[in-house]
Amino acid sequence: MTLPTTAAAIRRAVASGRVTATEVCRTALDRIRQVDGVLNAFRSVDEEGALARAAEIDRRREELMHLPLVGVPVALKDNICTRRMPTTASSRILDGYRPPYNATVVERLESAGAVIVGKTNCDEFAMGSSTENSAYGVTRNPWNPERIPGGSSGGSAAAVAARLVPLALGSDTGGSIRQPAALCGVTGFKPTYGRVSRYGLLAFASSLDQIGPIAACVEDVALAMTVLAGHDPRDATSADAPVPDFAGGVSDGSLSGLRIGVPRALISNGVEPDVLQAVEEALTVLAGRSAKLVDIDLPHSRHGIAAYYLIATAEASSNLARYDGVRYGVRGPNAGRLLEMYESTRGHGFGAEVKRRIMLGTYVLSAGYYDAYYRKAQQVRTLISRDYDAAFEQVDVIALPTSPTGAFRLGERTSDPVLMYLADVFTVGANLAGVPAISIPCGLTSSNLPVGLQLTSRKMDEATLLRAAAAYERATDWHERRPPIGA
Amino acid sequence: MSSTLAPDEVERIAHLARLSLTAEERDLYARQLTAVLQYAEQLREVDTEGVAPTSHPLALSAPLREDELRPSLPRNEALDQAPDADREAGLFKVPRVLGA
Numbered sequence: 001m002t003l004p005t006t007a008a009a010i011r012r013a014v015a016s017g018r019v020t021a022t023e024v025c026r027t028a029l030d031r032i033r034q035v036d037g038v039l040n041a042f043r044s045v046d047e048e049g050a051l052a053r054a055a056e057i058d059r060r061r062e063e064l065m066h067l068p069l070v071g072v073p074v075a076l077k078d079n080i081c082t083r084r085m086p087t088t089a090s091s092r093i094l095d096g097y098r099p100p101y102n103a104t105v106v107e108r109l110e111s112a113g114a115v116i117v118g119k120t121n122c123d124e125f126a127m128g129s130s131t132e133n134s135a136y137g138v139t140r141n142p143w144n145p146e147r148i149p150g151g152s153s154g155g156s157a158a159a160v161a162a163r164l165v166p167l168a169l170g171s172d173t174g175g176s177i178r179q180p181a182a183l184c185g186v187t188g189f190k191p192t193y194g195r196v197s198r199y200g201l202l203a204f205a206s207s208l209d210q211i212g213p214i215a216a217c218v219e220d221v222a223l224a225m226t227v228l229a230g231h232d233p234r235d236a237t238s239a240d241a242p243v244p245d246f247a248g249g250v251s252d253g254s255l256s257g258l259r260i261g262v263p264r265a266l267i268s269n270g271v272e273p274d275v276l277q278a279v280e281e282a283l284t285v286l287a288g289r290s291a292k293l294v295d296i297d298l299p300h301s302r303h304g305i306a307a308y309y310l311i312a313t314a315e316a317s318s319n320l321a322r323y324d325g326v327r328y329g330v331r332g333p334n335a336g337r338l339l340e341m342y343e344s345t346r347g348h349g350f351g352a353e354v355k356r357r358i359m360l361g362t363y364v365l366s367a368g369y370y371d372a373y374y375r376k377a378q379q380v381r382t383l384i385s386r387d388y389d390a391a392f393e394q395v396d397v398i399a400l401p402t403s404p405t406g407a408f409r410l411g412e413r414t415s416d417p418v419l420m421y422l423a424d425v426f427t428v429g430a431n432l433a434g435v436p437a438i439s440i441p442c443g444l445t446s447s448n449l450p451v452g453l454q455l456t457s458r459k460m461d462e463a464t465l466l467r468a469a470a471a472y473e474r475a476t477d478w479h480e481r482r483p484p485i486g487a
Numbered sequence: 488m489s490s491t492l493a494p495d496e497v498e499r500i501a502h503l504a505r506l507s508l509t510a511e512e513r514d515l516y517a518r519q520l521t522a523v524l525q526y527a528e529q530l531r532e533v534d535t536e537g538v539a540p541t542s543h544p545l546a547l548s549a550p551l552r553e554d555e556l557r558p559s560l561p562r563n564e565a566l567d568q569a570p571d572a573d574r575e576a577g578l579f580k581v582p583r584v585l586g587a
Contacts, residue, residue, distance in 0.1 A: 100564040193544045207543045233552075239545060306527040317504060324505070326579050331570035332507075338584045339505075347507030355506055359497065360520055362504040376530050378540030383533065385541060417519050418526050434544025459544075 003027050007072045007166040007220040011113075014071030017061060021071035025054035025115050028073040031164045032117070035485055040139050041149075041159040043078045044086045045118035053115045067113030068227055068247075074109055075159050075168040078119040079126050080211065081200035082106055089202045090134035091124045093329045093349025103200020104232045105169060105211050112227040117165060120155030124351045125320065126171055126204045128152050129179060129423040132414055133353040140410075141184060142483035143449055147407035150180030150423075156214050157184040163486040167215045167224055171201055173208045174308050175402075175427025178439035181214050182402035182452020185441045185481060187469070188214045189221045192459045193434035194239030197232030205315035206237070208308075208431040217479050218440065218470040222246040225462065244463045255289040255471050258464070260455075261296035261395035270425070272405045278443025278451040279401045282472065286399070289471045296391045296398065300383040301429050305421055307384065308428040310364050310377035316354075317361030323349065356417060381432045388433040388456075397468050398456040400426045402439040406449030426454060436462045440469050441478040450481075490524040492517050 003019055004010050013019045029047055036042050050073070057064055057071050064070050076082065079089040081099040083106075088094040102110075109116065123133035131139040131154025139154045141147040142162040149158040153170025157180035160168050170177040172190040181188025189212045196211045203209060213224035225246040232238040262283060267276065287293050325331035325345030332344030350358070364373035391398060404425055413420040430437035435456055442453035453472070457465040473479050492500075494517045501508045501516075508516070566572045571580040 097568055100560055100567065236549075237543075237545065300533065303530055303533055306530050309523065310527055310530075321505075325570055326581055327565070328568040329570065336582060338582050341582045342505040343502075343507040346505050350506070352512075355508070355512070356516060356519060358504050358506065359500050359516060360523060363492070363500050363520070363524075366500070366503065373524075373527065373530075375540055376533075376535060377527075378542060379535035379538040380530055380533050381541040382538050383535070385544070416522075418522055421523075421526075432541075432544075 005163055005166060006217055007069065007215060008223055010072050010166060011068065011070050014057070015065040021054040021057040021115060022051065024071055025050050025073055025117070028117055028165055035162055036164065038140060038145060039142060039158050039162060039485065040137050041120055041155040041162065041164065042075070043088060043090065043119045043121050043136060043155065046085055046116065049085070050115050050117045057113060057115070064113050068223060069109065070113030072114050072167055073117045073165045074114045075118055075120050075156060075165045076106065076116060077122050077153050077156050077168070077170050079122060079171055079202040080105060080169060081202070082116065082119065086119065089125045090122050090136055091350065091354070092135040093323050093345070095330050097328055101200065104197035104234060105228055106200065108227050120153070120159055120168060122155055123152035124354050125202065126152040126173055126176055127316070127353050127357055129175070129420055130413065131155065131180070132410065133351055135351055138410060141407045142485040143185060144407065146409055147449065148183070148410055150183035150403070150407060152176040153214065154180045157181050157186055157188065160184070160186045160214050160216055161483055161486055163482065167213060167220055169211055170214050171209055171211050172431065173204050173312060174431050175424040177212045177214060178402050178427050178437060178452065178454060179423060182439045183407040183450060185450030185483065186214055186216055187218055187221050187438065187440050187479065188212065189225065189438045190430060190436060191225065191229065191462060192239070192436045194237055195436070195460070195462070196228045197235040197238045199232055199234040203319040205312040206319060207315060208312060218466060218473050219247070221438070222466050239460070241460055246462060246466055255286065255291040255468060258291040258397065258468060259294050259395040260286055260291045260468070261294050261391050261398045263298045263301065263398065263400065264295050266298055266301050267401060270404050271401055272445070274445035275401050275403070275405060275451050279399070279453055282442040282453045283399060285475050286468070286472055289475060291468070294395050296395060298387045298391060298429065300380060300387050303380050304384060304428045304432060305425055307377040307380040308424070308432060309360070309421055310373050311381060313357040313361035314365050314374050315361070317358045317365065320354070320358055384429060385433040388429070388435055392458045396457060396464055400454045400456070402426060402452035402454040406445040406447065406451060430456050435459050436465055438465050438469050440472060441481065442476070443478060444481065490521065490528050492520045492524065
């Protein structure tokens, strides 16, 4: 018997008793064992815990069958705290760390009947666009192992693309869910800032970070959102707003009356021809579903990367001050005095990109530079947000490529930080403005690498976004294409 | 904006950030951070006269709650992950701060 592969289908099969949660869990664990030697998508796998949880679900099926993710195997990015399970954010400084508490999203997933199978590789502290900044080795793209999977949630995207798990969580500070989802040919969703609790997410840039799901289809992303979204008193930035029925909204098929804005000037430069062509074809499909395409302008978005990297690094330099070798993590060698201990711990424990960003952030916040860099970037952030507000007066959804290129080669950009940062050119805007955005598969390049279409909507209007994405998906089969490793 | 970072400036920032750097790292970061800052210079073109800075995407409130006792992390669990601790006394241990 073939087991179902999507989260929604697994849930139905487990709830009805057609398959057991244990069978589903064993299949996921077997797949991980078979192919993760090549991919390195996982940082740690909790076989024992996952099988125990699956057995419990099978034992209590009658009682738990109504749960929205009953029996669904889930992987978590390794910057999400799991009680007594390793949580390293792919950094040496947290080698061996086992948090004393669960992130709110972990509690929500477990309450919803999910089976957490393990933690996925990422760029160290979510800082990167290729997963090459992990202290524990790069993750490879299932479509081509010589290519990067994107980042920073590269392990989560690769795990879903290779069909190791149907659902994984990532975190998105400047595109870290959407860009790897695009480059691995899966669906990645960054909710509105504040929609999902960040309690227990190892903070990178607190005004930008947001947790979200990666899955193989829009239906699964919507299903996950019904579980993840909602107010959390333990996160002061969590929005106290009503949570719509994300999954219910998806079933409505027509896009009649929907206005989709296309920022022509923004995408006229620097987009690989294959990517642009795939996105143009996707727009034609959306128009074919009765959506109205409208040219719009986001004039300040071309400064998004510059503003983003000043703001994100400033916040990171403050957030990462906590890794000082005192309360958790690995203390550095040659620790004579306290000050030397701090410098040694951080000098040895952090990798090159994290140190680079802490230094940039420290510099832009330091006396004499604050106004010229940090404050200026925050003002440009205001202008970028206003552009979105103005655009959403005219349209309901904005369409962009997720990434300007397909997956690049391992090592291709590691020596040039600015070139690496430009991978996020179309994704940082949603974080700066706090709006939700989704990346869905919309084509393959001539080198057989996935292309992602990014859709963005107004704050708290995830339902419209998911409806548009689901309608596109129904009209195409790009989300069903599988990489050689996931076949 | 001054957009060139000299190696001694990098050293000063590293000290502010409590990062030990090798000489090689210092020189590499001087070059790379200079490149990033030069890229960021484009922000100078943007007219931001009178524009309020955004520090946060949501209008945040500061909700109040009753000052009631709630369970928090037990001390032994808080100490459990420390690189060095006196678990009986309930203390994190650090190298000396003052003196020779």
